[in-house]
């Protein structure tokens with residue numbers, strides 16, 4: 001579908017569905033190298049986002065919906081991920097403010113601003129075993145796909161593929177940010193939960209765009 005208001009709504013609904021579906025997996029990952037609440041935190045947050053979608057105006061822009069997601073996630077998710085994802089959606093929505101339909105450049109602008117927001121907030125670098133290890137390869141893949149003149153659907157699919165690979169690639173890493181950083185070498189062999197949830201979010205974006 002064209003990446004307009006309806007897509008933004010579908011993306012948020014699909015995100016809530018995939019987070020609910022993978023809730024116990026995210027809890028398990030966070031139990032291994034954190035405090036075990038990541039799946040619950042995100043499930044609560046996206047459930048709250050969905051509850052607000054029915055009251056959104058028909059002429060809302062994608063940015064309006066994604067900003068609503070940002071403020072809702074900030075007030076309901078808590079922990080490290082709430083402010084980080086909230087900032088991602090907030091900065092991302094600002095980058096596409098006023099646009100009724102997103103083209104490839106707008107998709108890249110959204111993803112880049114979202115990633116930059118997470119970095120501004122959490123100061124993580126690539127390789128620190130955080131959600132940035134999903135977002136940065138996703139942004140790089142989106143930039144490359146857009147540069148090759150690919151469609152919005154292909155750009156989002158490339159971003160999702162790269163995010164999944166990035167999440168997988170956190171397994172051998174030692175963490176340098178967040179709770180997992182307290183574990184030192186004991187974090188090795190475990191996938192970062194925030195990188196995994198980021199990959200789920202970006203896969204939902206790609207799948208809804210392809211519908």
Ligand code: ADP
Pocket residue numbers: 030034035036037038041078079080081082084118121122123124129130131132177178179192193194195
């Ligand atoms: P908490 O650790 O407070 O319980 P969550 O479990 O909801 O919060 O989220 C943990 C995830 O947050 C980690 O898996 C990691 O991806 C991400 N994270 C933590 N700190 C940072 C940071 N400084 N920068 C980027 N991501 C971070």
Ligand code: MG
Pocket residue numbers: 030034035036037038079
């Ligand atoms: Mg946690």
Ligand code: MG
Pocket residue numbers: 035037079080
């Ligand atoms: Mg916690």
